[in-house]
Amino acid sequence: MMLAECRQKLSLPFPPTKQTLATLLKACSSQPHQLTQIHALVLTSGLSVKNSLITQLLANLVILGDVQYARKLFDEMHKPRVFLWNTLIRGYVKNDMPVESVSLYGRMSSLGVRPDGFTFPFVVKASAELPDSWAALTIHAHVFGDVGLADYLFETMIERDLVAWNSFIAACVQMGYASKALALFHRMGLARIKPDAVTIVSALSACGQLGCLNIGNKIFDSALYDGMESNIIVENARLDMCMKCGSTHMARTLFDEMRLRNVVSWSTMILGYAVNGKSEEALALFSRMQNEGPKPNYVTYLGVLFACSHAGLVSQGRAYFSYIVDSNDQNLQPRREHYSCMVDILGRSGHIEEAYSFIMGMPIEPDAGVWGALLGACAIHKNVKVGQVAADKLFELAADIASYHVLLSNMYASAGRWDSVEKVRLRMRKKCIKKVAAYSSIELNSEVHVFYTGDNSHPQSSSIYQKLEDLYMQIGSLGYISEVGSVHHDVEMEEKEAMLRVHSEKLAAAFGLINVEPESPIRIIKNLRTCDDCHNFFKFISRISMREIIMRDKSRFHHFRNGTCSCKDFW
DNA sequence: GTAGGGTTAG
Numbered sequence A: 001m002m003l004a005e006c007r008q009k010l011s012l013p014f015p016p017t018k019q020t021l022a023t024l025l026k027a028c029s030s031q032p033h034q035l036t037q038i039h040a041l042v043l044t045s046g047l048s049v050k051n052s053l054i055t056q057l058l059a060n061l062v063i064l065g066d067v068q069y070a071r072k073l074f075d076e077m078h079k080p081r082v083f084l085w086n087t088l089i090r091g092y093v094k095n096d097m098p099v100e101s102v103s104l105y106g107r108m109s110s111l112g113v114r115p116d117g118f119t120f121p122f123v124v125k126a127s128a129e130l131p132d133s134w135a136a137l138t139i140h141a142h143v144f145g146d147v148g149l150a151d152y153l154f155e156t157m158i159e160r161d162l163v164a165w166n167s168f169i170a171a172c173v174q175m176g177y178a179s180k181a182l183a184l185f186h187r188m189g190l191a192r193i194k195p196d197a198v199t200i201v202s203a204l205s206a207c208g209q210l211g212c213l214n215i216g217n218k219i220f221d222s223a224l225y226d227g228m229e230s231n232i233i234v235e236n237a238r239l240d241m242c243m244k245c246g247s248t249h250m251a252r253t254l255f256d257e258m259r260l261r262n263v264v265s266w267s268t269m270i271l272g273y274a275v276n277g278k279s280e281e282a283l284a285l286f287s288r289m290q291n292e293g294p295k296p297n298y299v300t301y302l303g304v305l306f307a308c309s310h311a312g313l314v315s316q317g318r319a320y321f322s323y324i325v326d327s328n329d330q331n332l333q334p335r336r337e338h339y340s341c342m343v344d345i346l347g348r349s350g351h352i353e354e355a356y357s358f359i360m361g362m363p364i365e366p367d368a369g370v371w372g373a374l375l376g377a378c379a380i381h382k383n384v385k386v387g388q389v390a391a392d393k394l395f396e397l398a399a400d401i402a403s404y405h406v407l408l409s410n411m412y413a414s415a416g417r418w419d420s421v422e423k424v425r426l427r428m429r430k431k432c433i434k435k436v437a438a439y440s441s442i443e444l445n446s447e448v449h450v451f452y453t454g455d456n457s458h459p460q461s462s463s464i465y466q467k468l469e470d471l472y473m474q475i476g477s478l479g480y481i482s483e484v485g486s487v488h489h490d491v492e493m494e495e496k497e498a499m500l501r502v503h504s505e506k507l508a509a510a511f512g513l514i515n516v517e518p519e520s521p522i523r524i525i526k527n528l529r530t531c532d533d534c535h536n537f538f539k540f541i542s543r544i545s546m547r548e549i550i551m552r553d554k555s556r557f558h559h560f561r562n563g564t565c566s567c568k569d570f571w
Numbered sequence B: 001g002t003a004g005g006g007t008t009a010g
Helices: A003-009 A018-027 A032-044 A051-064 A067-076 A082-094 A098-110 A119-128 A132-141 A149-156 A162-175 A178-190 A197-210 A213-225 A232-244 A248-257 A263-275 A279-292 A298-311 A314-326 A336-348 A352-360 A368-381 A384-397 A402-414 A418-430 A461-476 A493-501 A504-515 A532-545
Strands: A439-444 A447-452 A522-526 A549-552 A557-561
Touching (some): A067 A082, A098 A132, A149 A162, A232 A263, A263 A279, A352 A368, A402 A418, A461 A504, A461 A532
16 A cells, blocks of 8 residues: 555545654554554655554554464564563464464574563463463473473563462463462462462362362451452352352352352352252242343353253253243354253253254254263263264364263273274274373362372371271161172173272272261362262262262262262262 | 453353
8 A cells, every 4th residue: 555545544644753653553453454554654654663663553453353464563573572572472362372372482482582571471371271282392392391381481480470470370270280279379378479369269269179168268268367358259269169169058158148249150159059969049040140130141051051951951951942042142142062061951861862953953063062962971871873973073073082082982881882892992092092090089177188099099098998898898788789880891890899999989988987077078079970889889878977978070069968969860 | 651360161
């Protein structure tokens, strides 16, 4: 575009000065079309353009989401300053391009440009969103050893301010490294950096992941004690923490006491009730929300569908789903997550064919989550025919997710098709797909104790196994028989039973029975779905010990009390 | 001078 043309378009009667251009740029930060024109003006003005001008332009482009164009300008620049690197690194993160963001950081450091305090939060955010394979590559490329990129960056920072701590702690929580996050939180205290609301939110979130109700409450109380004003985000995080620890009652008390509640508060409650198996409470709260609360969003509806799914409420699930569709609200139209949930509702209750045709009728392309829900249902109902279709689709969409392979293999195993089980295993070996090891954890006196299957590493190991034997003796006389079908291995019967007997959740339960004071419930967190035998075992021991046992597995809660489970054996 | 971190879902 010619200068005159630009000027005309911008209605400028005279050639612009640097000042004019700078002012123009500031004014046009929300108008992408004019930005391009101004860029042309800058280039054709013949002025020796200052970096600050391009900086402003680039920043504007990034805000508008045109990172490609920003990158083009950036590459044409001579020795861009740190601020500019930061701007672009941030731009990539904001536009969901973490790989590009980290690559740019890599280039920055290889050119010897020193990152400043602002670089860190951007790169950490990007590396938290990095796909695993990429994180590994990046770490290799920088020869950072076995610590992550973020770790390296953090430890080498000269000055760590509050935001640096907060962004690292938050990144750890988001990546699922909750105990690392709590360790950092502790270290932060030792370094005499006073946490603020943002820190507390992440810390509470970490406690929720770990199921550490006591630690979470302590953190919240001490923050208030230190004079920190609580805000709605902190309170929502605390609600969620309680719910993730299975303490629905405490969450409700806090919710009722809140002066202000937003859509997140309501949704957190509804979701929390749903995963805790309290569907009536979830749906009752939803109907109250419709009358007196804020407008539900798509997460709220996800909670409503979860409530139906966990309680096996098929017709109600169908009704809510069509309600969402019929609402004609464009922002609330069902997303893939809602479809997965609906497939789960239909499939798990045995309506496999209906679930399949439901998927075929989807207006949006089904993703791995949707097919995974179908495969899960097929594994439960031993429907190898439909399960095979789902598995084929899954391997197209998400070829190397371990849990789908495990599901498929379990489906074949429960149908007794050991040749097919072996094929899946072979495929996993070939593609180096490793099963996630099962573990269970339990909090005691602000410490987390972790158990793996057949674990002997705990200091109290011998008394734990003794307790387990005692329990087997007692429940055996009450009619407990181990369910060998839960072990998906084609091995001898005795071996099957031997493995079952030492599943991680059983070890954690024995530990809990020995150590947790009699009036408190025993809270166990398991990283995978629990098996039929452990579920049955827990029902028995809740009866003989007269204790409440709360177990959170991969997708939901089981509250065992006096021989029964809140899930009513449907999970 | 300009910019950075937080809650529900996955």
